[in-house]
Amino acid sequence: MRELKDLLFEVYTAADEPSLDEIAAAIAENDTLLGSPSRDTVRRCISDPSVPAQQSDAVAVAAVLAGWAGWDANALAYRVAELWVKSRLMDPPGKPLAEVTDPFALEVHHAISTDLLDTGPGRSVLPVYVERAHDAWLRAAAEDAKRGVSRLVMLTGGSSTGKTRACWEVLRHLPAGWRLWHPYDPTPPEAALAAIEQLTPHTVVWLNETQNYLLTASDLGERLAAKLRTLLADPARTPVLILGTLWPEYWRTLTLQPEPGGKDPHAQARALLVGHGLPVPPAFSNTDLRALADRAVEDPRLGYAADHAESGAITQYLAGAPSLLERYRSAPDGARALTEAAIDARRLGHGPALPLALLEAAAPGYLSDTQWDLLDEDWLEQALAYNAKPLRGTRGILTRIRPRPGQPALAQPHYRLADYLEQHGRRHRYTTRAPATLWNALIDHAPATNRLTLANAAQSRGLLRIALHLCATASTDRGDALRLAAGWLAAADRLDDALPWLERAVAAGHTKALLWAADLLAAAGRLDDALPWLKRAAEAGHTEALGTAAVLLARADRLDEALNWAERAADVGDTGLLRWAAGRLAAAGRLDDALPWLKRAVAASGTDALLWAADLLAAAGRLDDALPWLKRAAEAGHTEPLESVAVLLAVAGRLDEALLWLERVADASDTEALGVGAALLADAGRLGEALTWVERAAGAGDTEALRWAAERLVVAGRLDDALPWFARVAEAGHTEALRWAADLLAAAGRLDDALLWYERAVDAGDTEALQWAADLLVAAGRLAGADRLDETLNWVERAVEAGGPEALRWAAESLAAAGRLDEALTWVERAMDAMDASAEALRWAADLLAAAGQLDEALTWYERAVAAGDTELLWWVADLLAACDRLDEALSWAKRAVDAGITEALRWAAERLVVAG
Known part of the structure; x- marks a missing residue:
């Protein structure tokens, strides 16, 4: 299937990657083609990994693309049909x-x-x-x-x-x-x-x-x-x-x-x-474990594991782990040496298939001289037999790997270490130093595919000689191995020894090593030695080396040499170096030398370079020189920076010129420029002209400009002139502007005018304005005055109806402060209904009454608050009563506080009694 998909994608690329709609339309217009794929089917034919459902669809797509690519359409159609049949006959993986x-x-x-x-046939x-x-x-x-x-x-x-x-x-x-x-x-x-x-x-x-x-x-x-x-x-x-x-x-x-x-x-x-x-x-x-016990009647192995496993390690016991550990710990010296060599080889990075020759060569390093001398002549056979013995029906410590029929035969016996023992060994031998015999055995017998991992393990342990041996014979990503070896040598201050390794990598076809060598030399401060390597890298197709050389030379303050390398990089297509070169020249104060590079950048990579050139010139204070570049950018469709130019002109005192630039931007349908112009005019004190620009912006749909105008008029102290603009903001859909105007009038002390605007806001659907109006009246002290009391309460009532129960509190508090206690209590009751009579709300009502001198009425509300869960209030009320010389009642409340667990109230009561004699 891969061959079919690759072929279809290749012809698609050769045909300049037409759109899916173009392909589908071309097929539909060709009456000689049997297929009629939809747009989505065309996409699946080209880019999906699956085989197209219909052979005719794949052939049709191929034929149309072949015509556009100049290929032989008949030959391609035949080949695609053949590959389609082949792909359909193939089973998918698995x-x-x-x-x-x-x-x-x-x-x-x-x-x-x-x-x-019982693990017989029925089990x-x-x-x-x-x-x-x-x-x-x-x-x-x-x-x-x-x-x-x-x-x-x-x-x-x-x-x-x-x-x-x-x-x-x-x-x-x-x-x-x-x-x-x-x-x-x-x-x-x-x-x-x-x-x-x-x-x-x-x-x-x-x-x-x-x-x-x-x-x-x-x-x-x-x-x-x-x-x-x-x-x-x-x-x-x-x-x-x-x-x-x-x-x-x-x-x-x-x-x-x-x-x-x-x-x-x-x-x-x-x-x-x-x-x-x-x-x-x-x-x-x-x-x-309870579920295990329930199912143990179905399988005695579960019951056996439950009886013998430690600390709930059921699955490990079922897999024979305890027996493995016991057998390893009690192994004869030779068998134990083989096992530990296998454990260390695995934890150092060897693959699971361990060659017998490796284990045999490593084992002596795990034995003392006495242990080695006392081994039998056939110690290896004995050790292998001991380690291979199955345990409770599972693998032994080391078991021989047998290739299945059809798999390639191994050149020598290979063994696999039991998983559980491997993990145990990794944990318990983590800090154990592997003997030299193991490292030498790995050099002699480890497969080439494992050697890079083993080399890393050796290097991390300070064994550079062994790491280099392993890198030299690694087969997987040999270029990486040689680079690693070179890096280790360089890190050991042996850079000249490292370079031959990178030469070997280049000779093996890994030409990227030329770049690695240059990096090492440059990092060591040997730039002149690095440049020939970069030159060779560029000649080998790594053209990024040219830019690297340019950057390194520039950092070394060798700018003219750097420019030569940048020139060569640009010649081979790295046009980004043109802007880089211009930037370096500008930073060096050579702006005029930078401009030719920028002109080339514009020709090579588009109009972005125009903006960059203008930025450099403007930053250098050469605004007049920057303007032609910006004009060209605008002609190419980049109008955004023109607003920045206008600001620069205005700062330079050339406001009228700035406005002309903004006019050009606005003419290009960028209405934000009108707002920028209005702001510049306002900052220059020309507010009347600024409002004209705002009118144009609003006419173009920028309603935010209306708000800006209103705010600028307010800042200028022209509140009355600002009000019509706030009204226009509201008409444009931002009804909160009516409330903003009301807030400003209120802040100016014009309460009656503010109320009129709050009323307009309410009419426009802004119910929050009711609360704001009520709050304004309360804050202004109007509730204390009988002349406007009914009017104020009307606002509060409307705020409550609009969903603002907090206004009930305001009304109650203000009425109480005005001495109209009976009316205040009515509002308190309404507040309780609206706020679900929480303990906090009930206490507020009681405090309100107490502050108004109505202590007996307050006590009723305090009782309700306690019943709602505020038991800490008991001690507080006791203190309040004592302050009012009602000690007997106070002591009763204090006793209730003690009963509620507030033991401090007991000491308080005692102190009061002492004071009272």
């Missing part, structure tokens, strides 16, 4: 889920088996499954996939915690028609990258031990992460369900946010994974 019946082929752990347990190869909390999340992802949504779930947890088994269990929730794809040959990332674009909808992507796919020494992992992100977002391949598993340390490595400015080797992996992790706990919870 196999139907109905054929996925072997959990161990998907790396699910074998479970324990003993003579005491499943896997223990009965006990669901835990994470299974519900996993099943929800499967349900999303069934509904057509692509999902990724990455289960994270330690070895043998049940991650892979949980993924296996969720497969049975997917319907018929789904497929499962498990890429691993020749290596996991290579297999995945080779076929991922051929995936079809309804596919499970099985990425067990995802670190083997994403955590690679080369960029394979990052490339795959990017492809997986594309897969998840691709509507043509939706839905897919990606299932993966990771140990926590691998999750942290892949998702770690780099330091600012630091390297980010796993950016794609982090973007893929973050937000999709699903932790799997290391142990069964009490709830899980």
